[in-house]
Amino acid sequence: MAIMNHPVPEGARAPVGLPAGIESSSAVAILVVDDEPVSRAALALKLERRGYRVLQAGDGREGLTIARCEHPDVIISDWMMPEMDGIAFCDAVKADGALRVIYFILLTVHDQPEQIVEGFNHGADDFIGKTASTPEVIARVRAGLRARAMMRQLERTHQDLADSHELLVQKQEMMEMDLRSASRFVRSLLPKEGQLVPGVHLAWEYLPSLVLGGDLFGAVPWGDDCLGLYILDASGHGASAALRAASLVTFLRADALPQQVGPRETGKIMAALNHLFPLSEAGEYFTVWIGSLHLPTRELCFSTAGHSGSVLVRKDGRMDHLFQPALPVGFGSGTSYPAKRVTLQAGDRVILPSDGLYEVPSPNGERWGLTRFMQTVLDSCDRPLVQSIKEVIVQARCWQEHHRFADDAALVGLEFE
């Protein structure tokens, strides 16, 4: 093996004006591969005089071994050599992932276009005629170094991008894991479908626009003879809205506000929520519908805070809008929330939507609206409750001609035997 590191001769001229990103000439290693010792030594001398560190090999096989050890910046290789010729050597270098960025110059007497094309096809980066002058050789080496510097810069950029992408993917996965976990928690707050208490059945659809949504609803016993019902919509979407909604729901547990102000006092419960959840600095608030069903008499007492669309569908097909005009929760301190009472009969249904359902736009921007929503509820009321709820969702999707809802959407149905 002929690895030779010759000292830089005195008086050798360093290349001037090296482009940014190119190492100083003494740090640049050039591997010269030629089976002709005299030609090889002559070329090596030219390069060393310019301050380059020169490595030498007698054929492609030896050159490959040196390249793998020394990782030169440039290889200048003869074409015709025993053992492994320049083309085979070039193939081997370009096939090796650790070496392929080395700038490969074929040194040849071949100057026919077909041979040049053949050399390029095998991955060679440039050619130098064997009779090339010293300035041409040096100019081509420097051009190669510029190209290699750019390739290195590209590689670094590519690596930086790959690292950043990996970091983003990891963070995204962590965030999605957190969101899924939060979503499971929010869904755990939703009531189970089916028979809530003897004679009262529940069905619902919950369709947050993102992993998490600001809609929540519930049906919880408020004492021995009362069933608390609510649906609320925290303005906005995503984790913030979901957290605010989950926070408000804790005050609607049986041992919270219903116990403090009375389970039948829906207006007072709403007023207390309005006191607890003022409008945030970002303008976040809630629309809420709260009902309290007295099970022995089936009297439903309800109050609303900017939440519309809730309806009572009588068994005979009549419909009442379960709505009382009042500001959303948070809009004004001291707002009073009147309560209204209706008595339910066997076969009646209470349907509670969130606005994300009936505000869906058609492709031309027209909203589905409360009137169409209510008509759809009415049209599907002869079907079993679960199917009726699903049918309303289907119709909303048909209106917007899209499966996914842009806003959080929820629809709750209760049926009374």
Added chain:
Amino acid sequence: MHITERSIRGGTVLMLSGEFNFTGRRTFNDAVKKAWAANCPHLLVNLEGVAFLDSAALGLLAIANQACQEKQCRMSLIKPQPYVAEVLKLANIQKMIPIHANEEEALKMVVRA
């Protein structure tokens, strides 16, 4: 959403157009702050060109109204389209912010008050 501002005797008119939702938050807040900076005594939010207003926009109106009260500035909503008017009505917004058929009516109500 797009907003154009116009000064009139007795206040500033913000002409809103397009869909008023969360994405218009910065545009709306900037326009409101600009009016306050000019010591506007009456902010007239003209909704004639607003085709849709969502829950986030209701919140923006509410928070702007609260801030207006702190700055001794009146706020009025002008000429909402039928769908927007229904959304405002269902949220009982007129209890908080007066809604008028036109700018002249809003300004007259201030004079009477």
